[in-house]
Amino acid sequence: MTAPIFRFKGRAIPFRPGESVAAALDAAGVTLLGHDALGQANRYFCGIGACQNCVALIDGVVRETCLTLAAQGMVVVPMEDAGG
Numbered sequence: 001m002t003a004p005i006f007r008f009k010g011r012a013i014p015f016r017p018g019e020s021v022a023a024a025l026d027a028a029g030v031t032l033l034g035h036d037a038l039g040q041a042n043r044y045f046c047g048i049g050a051c052q053n054c055v056a057l058i059d060g061v062v063r064e065t066c067l068t069l070a071a072q073g074m075v076v077v078p079m080e081d082a083g084g
C-alpha cells in the first residue's frame with residue numbers, strides 16, 4: 001500500500017493519516033517553508049497556531065500548516081510563491 005501524498009513546490013510529500021502538513025514536511029526533511037516579506041525564514045516553530053510562522057497557501061487558502069491535517073492531493077504553496 002502506498003502512502004498518501006500532497007504536493008509542496010511540486011514535490012510529493014508522503015504523510016500518515018492524522019498528521020499535520022507541517023509535521024509531514026518536517027518528516028520529509030523540508031524545514032524551510034519560504035520567506036516572509038522581511039526575508040525571514042518561515043518554518044515549523046510553535047506547532048500550536050500561535051506564531052503564524054508556518055502559514056502557507058493550502059488548496060488556495062492561507063492556513064497554518066501546523067494546524068492543517070494533510071490530505072491526499074492537497075497542494076501547499078509557500079506564501080512567497082503565492083503571488084501576494
Ligand code: FES
Nearest residue numbers: 045047049052066
Ligand atoms: S508553527 Fe507556529 S503557527 Fe504553526
